[in-house]
Amino acid sequence: xxxxFLILCSxxxxxxxxxxxxxxxxxxxxxxxxxxxxxxxxxxxxxxxxPDAQFEKVIxxxxxxxxxxxxxxxxxxxxxxxxxLYVMQKKYxxxxxxxxEVVTGFSEDPVTVSKALxxxxxxxxxxxxxxxxxxxxxxxxxxxxKTEVGFMMPLYIAGVYRSLNKDAMVxxxxxxxxxxxxxxxxxxxxxxxxxxxxxQSLATVYMAQQKWEKAIESLKSCLYLFADSPTISPxxxxxxxxxxxxxxxxxxxxxxxxxxxxxxxxxxxxxHNLDKYIEKVIESLKYLKERxxxxxxxxxxx
Amino acid sequence: xxxxxxAKQTFSxxxxxxxxxxxxxxxxxxxxxxxxxxxxxxxxxxxxxxNPLSFIFKPxxxxxxxxxxxxxxxxxxxxxxxxxxxxxxIFLFITSYLMGKAILMIASVNQDKPIGDKMPALGLxxxxxxxxxxxxxxxxxxxxxSIYGLLIHRAVQIRSTSGIYFYIKQAVLVxxxxxxxxxxxxxxxxxxxxxxxxxxxxxxxxIAIGKNFQILWLNLLPTFGVVFLTxxxxxxxxxxxxxxxxxxxxxTPETWQLTVIAGIFILLFIEAMQYTAITxxxxxxxxx
Numbered sequence: 001x002x003x004x005f006l007i008l009c010s011x012x013x014x015x016x017x018x019x020x021x022x023x024x025x026x027x028x029x030x031x032x033x034x035x036x037x038x039x040x041x042x043x044x045x046x047x048x049x050x051p052d053a054q055f056e057k058v059i060x061x062x063x064x065x066x067x068x069x070x071x072x073x074x075x076x077x078x079x080x081x082x083x084x085l086y087v088m089q090k091k092y093x094x095x096x097x098x099x100x101e102v103v104t105g106f107s108e109d110p111v112t113v114s115k116a117l118x119x120x121x122x123x124x125x126x127x128x129x130x131x132x133x134x135x136x137x138x139x140x141x142x143x144x145x146k147t148e149v150g151f152m153m154p155l156y157i158a159g160v161y162r163s164l165n166k167d168a169m170v171x172x173x174x175x176x177x178x179x180x181x182x183x184x185x186x187x188x189x190x191x192x193x194x195x196x197x198x199x200q201s202l203a204t205v206y207m208a209q210q211k212w213e214k215a216i217e218s219l220k221s222c223l224y225l226f227a228d229s230p231t232i233s234p235x236x237x238x239x240x241x242x243x244x245x246x247x248x249x250x251x252x253x254x255x256x257x258x259x260x261x262x263x264x265x266x267x268x269x270x271x272h273n274l275d276k277y278i279e280k281v282i283e284s285l286k287y288l289k290e291r292x293x294x295x296x297x298x299x300x301x302x
Numbered sequence: 303x304x305x306x307x308x309a310k311q312t313f314s315x316x317x318x319x320x321x322x323x324x325x326x327x328x329x330x331x332x333x334x335x336x337x338x339x340x341x342x343x344x345x346x347x348x349x350x351x352x353n354p355l356s357f358i359f360k361p362x363x364x365x366x367x368x369x370x371x372x373x374x375x376x377x378x379x380x381x382x383x384x385x386x387x388x389x390x391x392i393f394l395f396i397t398s399y400l401m402g403k404a405i406l407m408i409a410s411v412n413q414d415k416p417i418g419d420k421m422p423a424l425g426l427x428x429x430x431x432x433x434x435x436x437x438x439x440x441x442x443x444x445x446x447x448s449i450y451g452l453l454i455h456r457a458v459q460i461r462s463t464s465g466i467y468f469y470i471k472q473a474v475l476v477x478x479x480x481x482x483x484x485x486x487x488x489x490x491x492x493x494x495x496x497x498x499x500x501x502x503x504x505x506x507x508x509i510a511i512g513k514n515f516q517i518l519w520l521n522l523l524p525t526f527g528v529v530f531l532t533x534x535x536x537x538x539x540x541x542x543x544x545x546x547x548x549x550x551x552x553x554t555p556e557t558w559q560l561t562v563i564a565g566i567f568i569l570l571f572i573e574a575m576q577y578t579a580i581t582x583x584x585x586x587x588x589x590x
Contacts (some may be wrong), residue, residue: 001328001419008338012345019349027352030374035554
């Protein structure tokens with residue numbers, strides 16, 4: 001009996017060992033990352049209260065991880081966390097060095113590099129070195145404009161200048177953003193997802209310029225051009241209609257225009273799979289219109 | 303041995319079952335196999351998101367649970383979720399078979415017959431009878447927990463933050479695992495003799511249920527006593543599990559998994575004690 005139990009236990013142990021040895025994935029790294037992330041988050045809760053030695057220890061542990069698993073796909077993430085720890089300590093030069101290791105070490109991966117460049121740009125912004133920050137954002141935009149981060153750069157730079165109350169620069173970047181997004185929107189080779197993002201970004205630019213009609217036109221293009229594309233997910237559809245409703249209700253104060261817009265969409269796309277959702281939007285607009293009417297009647301009576 | 307133990311004495315039944323298990327560790331063999339099968343399944347599920355098993359499991363996991371469950375530490379959530387789901391199948395088709403064999407071995411020990419290293423044969427008819435009985439137990443426990451689920455649903459809607467309704471809500475929500483244990487105790491005790499009757503008297507499940515109540519009526523207190531007291535061993539595990547949120551700060555996912563594994567062994571030990579005590583009680587009642 002003892003022998004049989006021993007055999008069963010051995011089977012379990014052997015299977016465990018064999019499968020552990022055969023696993024050439026990232027499991028061990030993920031496990032260590034999870035443990036390190038716990039330290040990271042405990043520091044990030046109140047970085048000012050954390051002694052420098054603790055920062056250094058966590059950073060050293062992260063570096064040891066990179067040394068142990070140099071080929072892991074998570075290495076850029078580790079550098080990013082090292083960079084964030086330096087940012088928490090306000091050691092911006094060290095942070096930039098850490099992010100820079102991603103830029104040089106992973107130059108063949110535009111998505112990873114674009115995120116690292118963004119982080120570098122942000123460190124300059126934290127130091128209020130706007131020129132250097134914008135230079136980096138520019139590089140990001142020109143070299144990695146088709147990545148998710150690079151794509152939003154013109155609007156982002158405009159946002160940076162808006163926060164500094166530099167209106168002329170804001171307008172300049174909004175104009176440049178228009179040219180950039182129009183180019184992508186028209187370029188069939190960009191692919192549906194990029195084109196859709198470009199139309200939506202165009203709407204954002206027009207809204208920033210308070211050109212409501214043009215913003216509606218851009219969003220209409222999103223709905224009409226991509227109605228049959230899988231890029232219009234329920235979430236994206238909700239986002240587009242929300243922006244449209246904001247323009248119709250908050251800016252134009254014209255419920256009928258909104259209702260008419262959606263009714264036209266249904267008329268142009270009979271029995272379309274988006275119609276059900278659009279009908280609900282029309283219902284909501286009608287309800288809001290009624291409430292708005294009764295509220296204004298009450299106001300005038302009082 | 304059977305002459306020394308009274309069917310009316312709860313504690314002597316429990317002590318006798320422990321004594322029997324230690325003196326005849328062969329009885330533990332079916333339980334050992336059950337532990338092996340459960341650990342093997344857990345092991346396969348643990349390695350499922352990793353190479354080389356991910357070749358088969360990755361598309362299934364991604365489709366059913368999402369990409370995140372392929373990675374640490376959510377792989378543990380996936381493992382425990384799927385392991386729990388498989389428990390029904392294990393309970394119906396494997397536990398039933400091995401418990402039948404365990405009862406045959408316990409009966410042999412009680413009747414002073416030698417038991418070798420080999421498990422006795424059960425027979426297809428008896429096996430199917432036990433599967434049917436286990437399915438009936440499963441339906442009963444599932445029904446009771448579903449009713450309790452409705453109660454939880456109602457309790458969640460209570461908005462009070464103090465007073466009697468708040469305490470009722472807390473009792474229903476916090477007490478859920480303990481109430482489920484209570485349901486399991488009730489069903490196990492109420493139908494304790496069904497499996498021994500099927501295995502030792504070769505009766506069909508319906509006759510076994512009828513006979514179960516006759517025996518239960520004669521041994522109501524000791525039966526409930528044995529099932530209740532032995533089940534209490536599982537309470538510390540329930541305490542740990544029901545405080546997952548507060549303990550998660552102290553526990554790594556691996557340590558947490560050890561409590562799940564400990565739970566498997568404790569449950570099997572409880573079952574071994576219960577089946578030994580109940581079978582002994584059944585044989586004594588039959589003798590009397």
